[in-house]
Amino acid sequence: MEIKHVKNELLFKTNSWTFIAILIGLIIFLPISEVFIQLFNPSESWPHLKKTVFSTYLINTIVLTIGTGLLSTLIGVFCAWVIACCEFPLKKFFEWALILPLAIPTYVSAYAYFDILELSNPILIWVRENINLEAMQSLNSFFVYFFTILVLSSVLYPYIYLLARASFLKQGNQLIEAGLSLGHNINEIFWKIALPMARPAVFAGLSLVIMETLNDYGAVKHFGIPTFTSGIFRTWLGMGDMSGALKLAAYLMLLILILLLIEKKARSRARYHENSGSNKPFKKIILSRKKSIVTIALCSIPFLFGFLIPVFRLSLWAFISQDVIRNISLLSLVKNSLFLSVAVSLLTVVLALLLVFSAKYFQSKLTSFTNRFAILGYSVPGAVIAMGILLLSAQINKIYVDIILTGSLLILIFAFITRFFAVAWQPIDSGMEKNCKNINDASRSLGIPAIFSLIKVNIPLIKNTLITASILVFIDSMKELPLTLILRPFNFNTLSTATFDLSSQAQIVESSIPALCIIMIVAIPLISLNLKGKNKLQ
């Protein structure tokens, strides 16, 4: 920013609204910045960690991320294309059924497939007996990666499916028709026109998949793949080494920063292709009988593996372990989970509304700038944010000894807000940009105080967006595990921590009950969002 702009900002655009918004934005960003600073802080145990586990964490994390990203893209784009552009029996069903795996947290999926590795046993035994032990071991580690990637992708692909589908639908058929009239067949058109145009959307979905993969703790722990996130847990909770865990978290942040930069570059180059289509709805390609059967079969695979089989297995286990319900006081778990998620979603939406409104209404560049920092939390794994919060509350405790923040519900809610702020911010930001821009200028020109404008004009105009945003935050909060695991107050358990605790005590069958509860509570708003035609992409 040039000096005159800074002057304009400070002199003319800073008022109580923007000041508060900037302050809140920075506070939300604080935990992340705490971790980032650790990159430059010395740590005693770091040289040792670097020598022993760092490269393993790095390689495992990268392999998992790339594998899950590729597989999810493959599934997501295929499903999006056939649902958006083809006509075949059962299409209406798959349209929403393919979203359902989003209701299943990665760790729950992992528990549902807890014994999936056994599938590879016959092959491994054969290799051991016919080749040698070494070959079996390397084949075994291949299978571990393979199945973990399979399990993660089966519940993460909907992110890409949703965004790519919306993009295909938006393209309209003018360009497709142009391609057909130029003598290309539909396959060539997909590769040469439709897919390149959908690239920004696919990248956006892919980045969500990658963030979720990096965030995962339960699944990688279960399958025994040491990644950065599980390394943070091991170093902090296992060995009590805070500085080492912080250092790991800082390097994970660095990795994410690199990914974000790559994504930004890939997207900005692709932006030219966006939105050039007409708004006419896509003329669907009617599939022949044979092709319909193949398509239905292919669409069934992600739905079966991502939703039906896990839910079926969990239900079965839940049925045989009914009596456990009394031991785990299910009701209080549901109550805690609902309370936490509802509180977080309401607070996050209110704060996001305040920040977006302050930036847009007063056209404050400085507020927009700090908003950008506040939304970084969504790219940062829960474990990293948790470390930042621990450090932050330790620092506060040093100054104000009386306040014990660590392990309080307040700090847990704050951590959730940091992590999911972007989930609420993005739809509200684009909703306000679309619906309220000139209207806000009009109210200013009519001399109306900002608070009236907010309550009487902005909120009614983006009511639906606000509801969508709060549902999205609610869904994410319900599924969240690593943050809650590290920061939960003593004796405070949610459905997700109970699922994790039970399964890590080798009570996988019993853990099905809280896991099923999560799925059921999440699936309802998920379906309702899809019915309204609203989803994460907006």
Place this chain on the structure above:
Amino acid sequence: MMLSLKNISKKYDDTTILEDISFTCEKGDIVGLIGSSGSGKTTLLRIISGLETPDSGTIKLNNEMVNDKLLCKSPEKRDCSLVFQDFALFPNMTISDNIFFGKGSIKNNELIQELIKFCDLENLLDRYPHEISGGEQQRVALVRALSINPSLLLLDEPLSHLDNDLKQNIRNELIKIFEKVKTTTLFVSHDIEDAMTMANKVVVLKDGLVEQKGSPSDIYSRPLNRYVAKLFGKTNIVAASHAPKSYHRFFDEFLNEDAVSIRPHQIELVTSKSLKYKTAIDGKIISKKFYGSFQEIIVKSEELSLAIHLEPERKIKIGDKIKFCMDL
């Protein structure tokens, strides 16, 4: 003085939007800010209303400083009101709620009721903005802006999106309303007809610079340069030596000498019976276009190529040799 701008400048990144804009409006003036798209006129309007901040310069509104080096009064606190190009009516409120939403509008109830009647909005008060026509929305936006009884009314392209038929009607309505409320008004338009018919003062903007200011008729007949001359309608720019009798001239960079602007209707074809026959210039018609109420011919003489407007009935054809003189 109602509004006074001094040396207003604005840049976005490296692009200059406005440079050293200065002009004034007296109380009761209706000022048209004219320029093609990209000339910076809407930005200027937003700066005056306080929605944008200028990089430098001062603005005085109703004898009160609203912009200077250390001051930029927020739009809420300025004694002016802006009517937006797309009207920006609140879609969630009825017409009546829209009109009475302005701060302190209740105090002006009498004026507002009068305006509602005058603008024929009585039957629309319970409707929502999407339920009324474009012309009606325009009137609602205008009444809403006037509801806070501003000292200065700003209008952004008030007629740009209307089709030609409606445009005439709304223009007449606007003129009537302006006459009634007598509020000082500043409007932005790219349409020269708006300026000619509605404004008593015109400021011509080009690439962020003021090219000329004055009354519409003055600018029409005495443009200061080629751009302004052409903006105000079809014209022929010829070297002043060809029109020795013309008293208004300007230096034209393209011809690199003094030039005059001769409108197509100012050129007359002369017949052998005419007294001017001897001094007339020889020419040949090289093209002809029929516009309905007139026809336009391009005549080429030894040194000039001129557009001339003739009555539609006149029988002429391409290739005809004619004589003409410039009636100045």
